[in-house]
Amino acid sequence: MKNNVIEVKNVFKYYGEVLAVDGITLTVQKGETLGLIGHNGAGKSTLFKMMLGLIPPTSGEIYINGTPVHGSAFRELRRSIGYLPENVVFYDNLTGLETLQFFAALKGCERDTCLPLLEKVGLAHAAYRRVDGYSKGMRQRLGFAQALLGKPRLLFLDEPTTGLDPEAIREFYSILHDLNAQGVTVVITSHILSEIQERVQRLAVLKSGKLHASGTVQELRESVNLPLIINIKHRCASDLLRQALQGVVLEALIIGDHTATLHCHRSYKMEVVRRLGALGDALEDVVVKEPTLEDVFLGYAG
Amino acid sequence: MFNIEISQIKIIAAKEFRDRIRNRWVIAVAIIFTAFALAIAYFGSAQQGEVGLRNIEVTIASLVSLVIYLIPLIALILGYDAIVGERERGSLDLLLSMPITRLELLLGKYLGLSAALASATLAGFGLVGLLLAYQINIDALYHYAGFMVSAILLGMVFLSLAVMVSVISKDRARASGAAISVWFLFVLVYDLILLGVLVLSGGTFGDALFPLLLLLNPADIFRILNIFNTEDLKVFYGLATVFPVSLSSPWLLGSMMLAWIIMPLTIALWRFK
Incomplete structure (x- = not known):
């Protein structure tokens, strides 16, 4: 070359x-x-x-x-x-x-x-x-x-x-x-x-x-395949949230008072977003975080 | 490897030399030399019951005895840091990433430091030489000039050894230790061992071997160079009894000094890879 x-x-x-x-x-x-x-x-x-x-x-x-x-x-x-x-x-x-x-x-x-x-x-x-x-x-x-x-x-x-x-x-x-x-x-x-x-x-x-x-x-x-982290703000009961996400493979789901954090595989990203969209007004905010280079790097180095 | 760019050597040498001028190293050493030379020239013949600027040959002999200790020490202190210092500071990699070969860097350092030491020697002893010039004949001045040149050569030999030590040593502490050891070996221990062997063997220890062994020590070569070529001192020191005339040619002795300059530098280059 x-x-x-x-x-x-x-x-x-x-x-x-x-x-x-x-x-x-x-x-x-x-x-x-x-x-x-x-x-x-x-x-x-x-x-x-x-x-x-x-x-x-x-x-x-x-x-x-x-x-x-x-x-x-x-x-x-x-x-x-x-x-x-x-x-x-x-x-x-x-x-x-x-x-x-x-x-x-x-x-x-x-x-x-x-x-x-x-x-x-x-x-x-x-x-x-x-x-x-x-x-x-x-x-x-x-x-x-x-x-x-x-x-x-x-x-x-x-x-x-x-x-x-x-x-x-x-x-x-x-x-x-x-x-x-x-x-x-x-x-x-x-x-x-x-x-x-x-x-x-x-x-x-x-x-x-x-x-x-x-x-x-x-x-x-x-290639390192680290999960995405999705932070949401919501106004619905935790049961409702669980129900909405039923059937999607999540690596973690932590539900707080009006917040929740999901860890999911990249390939399920759009599926999760659609399900969350179905919550309508109960959903206030969604932030999708890509793994940082540190995460990638630690993924390789660890 | 052997395509040498003189300009790169000059740049390194000029920096080393300028550094020594700037931090007043050259002037300090020159003052030390002047002070010692003056004191020796004036008081050197006190043992004959007189003081004053009298006998140039005795003065040279006394200076030789002083210089043989002082110059190797000063040269080793000046040079032991040359490469290992750059390495320890971390600037060696940067220097070597420049378009410069290791040979050029080594020669540049060596020649720059040599120039600093030679300037101090010339200035220090030269000043006293000028004072003496009014009192002595041209022949004695010639010996005095010979003394200065050989003193510079002696310094260059020990600078070469110092640069070798600097390349081989892992860190500055070890380099300074090794430099002091080199000084002890050549200035003190070597002659003592030779003397010991000579005494123990009842003087029978090789008539032919002994002078050759003297030639293996640059400090001894310096002494012989200065003592042998003045008639009075030769007898005074009794040197003629152990050292044959055939080996006393200034050219031979000077070549030995040159060999002593080239050899450590060659080893340094070889180990600098």
Whole structure:
């Protein structure tokens, strides 16, 4: 496939006796945003580092734009890859601008692109301050600016929003959205699943070094088959409610005073809604809740 | 692997060097060197019952005795953190994700730190050299310059060892421990063992072997380089009795120093994969 930016082919990684990555095969297409999720120790970071060519796989192959992730051809490719490590740490004795200029020099991009980048991530006011005075969020912004040096076509972002406040998180995703629109491919990990589920096109779930599932949020939801949760407000007696739902397979039915909570399989959703509709005026409100990504994720991980 | 981009090495080296200028490391070490050199030049011949800037050869000999302890220690302290520090902070992955090879990173770090140490050495001892220049002849100045160059080489050898320690060590604490061990080994223990063996064997222990063993210690090479090439001191130290003239060529000794610089760096690169 021409459009595959990243190809991971049957990759294994042993640390001594410990199997960290267990036969992962994965492709990421041009312009796609892939979310990589998994518990600590699921092999996310190891996979990340192997895709960046920082550590070699024990076996298997990884290609970026068709180039193996080692050797001198990959060095050239690195100029078009941006990387934001988890818990990024910079040199305390440099200012934000100097930090950026240092990495710009290594990447071979223009020094005068640095200040505009700091503006872009909202750090222009602190450009001439030393990094040791930066807050966690500011360091993270600086890390993001660093990853954007040299207009990368491929971004690896490891837990990019840790330490950012909600406002900054929104700004971050808006920048990411713009980049995406320009065809930049993004691989991102995050622990805050609710945050990335709306923002990635595809998810890959890692568990104990294996690729457990991959697909869109909707595909994952359907494949993991978690029950829907339906909350209702009503004015009828509990018997009447029970009667109305007679014969529908429910996984749970909890009836309160004027409320009730139903857990039902996705395939019975419309049936339940029709039955509830038959209650007429006695029904005041219906809220259907899809399982969240956390539920999906726990469904896989648990 | 071996297509090297000099510009990447320069960028890393320039950062290391600038860091040491900025945090006043270079000026602090230069001041220490100046102070010691002045004190030794002035009081160095006190045992002959005189003080003042007199005998340059004795001054060099005293400086050699000082530098042989001080420079390895300073170089090891300067360099042990080079790689393990980046790794422990978490910035190593970011650095290596840049278009730079490990060899370039290692050489950049090494050369930047070497430049810092060389500047401090040149500034510190050079200043005293300028003061001495009014009082001594051109020949002695030549020896003094030789002393400075060899001191820089000595520093570079121990920096190379420090970088090797820094690559191999798991964390900074272990790296500092290993660096101190390297210092003890080469500066104190090695000579003591040689001396012990020499005494125990009643002096019969290989006439040919002993000088070669001296060449295996960069600190001893430094001493020989500086002592052997001044007539007075050679006799004064009694070095000529154990060290053959054939091995005393500054070129041979200098090459040994270079080998001592290259070898640890090579091991460091090999282990840095």
